Amino acid sequence: MATVYFDAGHTRNTFDRGGGKGVRRNGRSYEEHDSNIDIAEHAEKILKSHGFDVHITSQSYASSESLTSRTNEANRANADLLVSIHANAGASSANGACIFHWPTSEDFANIWANQWEDADTGVGLHGNGKHAVRVGTWTNLHMVREAAMPAYLIEHGFMTNDHDFDYIFGSKKDSYRKQCAEVIAKSVCEYFGVDYKGGSTYTPNHQEKSHTVSNNVDWVGTDDKGKELIITGSYVNYYDTQRWSNPTGAKKRGYKWEIDNLYKVNGSLQYRVQDENNDLYFTTGRSDLVKVGGEYTKDESSGGSNPAPKSGEGIVDYMNRIGMDSSYSNRSDLAAQYGINGYQGTASQNMQLLDYISGSGSGSGKSISQMANEIIRGEHGSGHANRRQSLGISKSQYEKVRKEVNKRL
Ligand SMILES: [Zn+2]
Structure with a gap:
């Protein structure tokens, strides 16, 4: 049976931190990757039940994005087909789904566009739904160009459009993502001449979250990038996005982060900092809680874990x-x-x-x-x-x- 590779565009939790794609709406941010991985995992499940050898690129689960390793992985595996799964962003009036293909390999794109119309997902096609990638424009997409096998990139509607948003992230997302996966699975079956026997149960198995984002973030900037930010209060909270509520965790006095940038969030100074694992977080810039030290050097022992309790200690x-x-x-x-x-x-x-x-x-x-x-x-x-x-x-x-x-x- 054919080997099919799916690639879920971008990586998790990278939109607010930079690098990823998504959309901000009503004070929250929504990550494109959350939708992409959901569709990829459901399509994988359906096609496995049809006997296909299906894989999702390991880069789809990585913490930072490398397009080259995505295509390399599919190339190394001698995959017969590569489908990269995305959602689009653009002018608020732009809407609809579409598929990008290499000018000389259009077969799967034709099948997918027909299946999309038949499925009647509620999101239409963008134009006629098919776009050949053109060298010298943004549509010269790496995933389509650098793959050794027929490769396609599907944009499942525009995150930036009111109507499409409701399907991608809003009230209709469960039935929509299920349908997106079914259209892909049906298209793959048709492409390889396999009878489609119906979908599997859809369980949104990706732990999705839309983050509350501050609608009042001002960049301040700092000359202290690369220096230590030392906690001087008994402990301070840190956050995985630019906010002041619902902390991701807390670190105690003496712990040091590496300073990356400085902002004002709702009027209060907030540093973007990097920890010993190179993870980026946000934390207070209050001078009674933190101070700037010397050049940051990675010290595994400053991992922020507290001492063990003494025997019987409450x-x-x-x-x-x-x-x-x-x-x-x-x-x-x-x-x-x-x-x-x-x-x-x-x-x-x-x-x-x-x-x-x-x-x-x-x-x-x-x-x-x-x-x-x-x-x-x-x-x-x-x-x-x-x-x-x-x-x-x-x-x-x-x-x-x-x-x-x-x-x-
Ligand atoms: Zn994308």
């Missing part, structure tokens, strides 16, 4: 010892951040919180590598929240497992 004593605010209201905030629901300060909740804060709460007794293997084998289901719960580990530990998984895929 949460309040522990927090006081490491310089954290141990008040009930702060513990309650932290509990909410770590996903401990309905915190009332019970003994078991306090033990759980102590595990999370100290990073000692393995719960599973397994190594990072063992847990990564189990996730890859599918033993902990899909979605980060599910997997973390299934493993019974803290967010910071789960992050380590996730990094290990990403490294291997």
Whole structure:
């Protein structure tokens, strides 16, 4: 049976941080990749059930984008067909789906455009739906040009159009993405002369989130890029997008990030910083909480994990010892951040919180590598929240497992 490669355009969580594509709407940002990967994974599922050898490029799951390794991967595998899955952006009036193809290989594009019209998804075709890539214009798309096999790139409507947005990210997204995947699967079957036997159950298996973004971000800029940002308060929160609510996590006094840039978010200074894993975050620029130090050097030991609790040490004593605010209201905030629901300060909740804060709460007794293997084998289901719960580990530990998984895929 034929080998089919799908490529989900861009990478996850890269829109706000730069590099990825998406759209901002009503104070939230929506990542194109969330839609692309959803369609790719469902199309993969349907075609596997038809006996195809289907793959999604590993770059579709990478943390930064390299188009060359995407086409190289499909070329190395001697794939018979490569389909890159995207959504478009442009003028707010532009709408509809379309497929890009190399001028000399149009077969799959014709099939797809016909199948799209038959499917009646609610999103029309952009023009006649087919565009040959043209050298010397933006349509000279790498994914189509550099692939050794027939390669196509589908834009599933315009994220920047009110009507299409509702299908790609809005109220109609589940049925729309399912249909997008079915159109691709039907087209692949027709292209290779295989009878289409119907779709599989669609489960949005990608943990999607639209981020709240501040509609009031001003770039300030800084001469301190590359220097240390040192925490001088007892701890500070950090965020994965430019906001002040719902922190991604907190770091304690003495922890150092590398300064990348400086903004004002809702009127308050906010640094963009890089951690020891080269992950970008945002954190406060308040002079009573952080200060600028010397040149940043990567120090694995400054990983921000807290010391282990002493035997028999309670949460309040522990927090006081490491310089954290141990008040009930702060513990309650932290509990909410770590996903401990309905915190009332019970003994078991306090033990759980102590595990999370100290990073000692393995719960599973397994190594990072063992847990990564189990996730890859599918033993902990899909979605980060599910997997973390299934493993019974803290967010910071789960992050380590996730990094290990990403490294291997
Ligand atoms: Zn795209």
